[in-house]
Amino acid sequence: MKRIPLLLAALLSAGAAQAHGPKHHAPAEVKKEQKDWGIAGSAKGARKVEIVMTDDMRFQPAHLDVREGETVRLVVRNRGKMLHELVIGTQKELDQHAALMLKFPDMEHDEPYMVHVDPGKIGEIVWTFNRAGSFHFACLIAGHYQAGMVGTITVQPKGGQS
Template identity: 45%
Template sequence: MLLKTTLTVLTFGLSTLAFAGPGHSDDHGDNDQASFAAGQPGTEHAVNRVIRVEASDRMRFNPDDWAIQPGETVRFVVANSGQMPHEFVIDTVQGNAKHRDAMMDAMAEGGMMEHNDPNAVSVAPGETGELIWTFSEKGTFEAACNIPGHYEAGMNARIEVSKETLAQNH
């Protein structure tokens, strides 16, 4: 019985580590704050503006592109108007592709990835989620729903972070 319990605990622990793959930052600074190519988690008191996003079963984010100033902290309020779950993940195109691959691998093994990444919010049907993000670097990033099939159906949005960009979507 002890052997069976030990094996169960070991298997559960290893499977949990498998879910901490792509899309999850391993780069921690001295304050254990995760860092990402697209910036870092923002704080409530630093929010410069709010962007409301609709995630729908038409596999779209509305709006589907944003212009952000470097250093700007944005609160994304993501409302799921559909009947299926969606997620909103801020990353590079390559980072989101790795995240999708990890989700496909998890599904192939009979599971689903659980998200508590600072750059992602999962939103159940009819619910609203929030993500506060500080865009510290210039570049082109994206928000994506990486649930298998959603991104491929068009559920992604372009985020352009540039000094030349005039703030929009207020």
């Protein structure tokens, strides 16, 4: 019976990011699919940026500045005592995903623009921000997003002023 809600949620969210469950592993093969906010990148030559997550439902830092075309290796450290995640996307995508998570908190998925990090552990996202604009990141575990566990990413256009 548990499969019916999962199937229904998958059908309702076609085109949106899927929710997730207890699996916290990186995909064996990274799916390089262009998104509005970029595409999965290669760690070689990527700029390393550390982001810390805590149980006060905050990211440190909560804002990143990136140049269009830059690949960033986000090293995501969970200093809390509960599971957290970091998901990159547009405000619309994150809002849709967060709403889905409230309805179906045990769904599973792995995408290259998200990482689930157990307490005391470190996860990683390697992402190429190949489109200029303002984007977001958030922890979409039910209740975390609503508590303000969000951040922003500003991607400056090539040749733009910092």
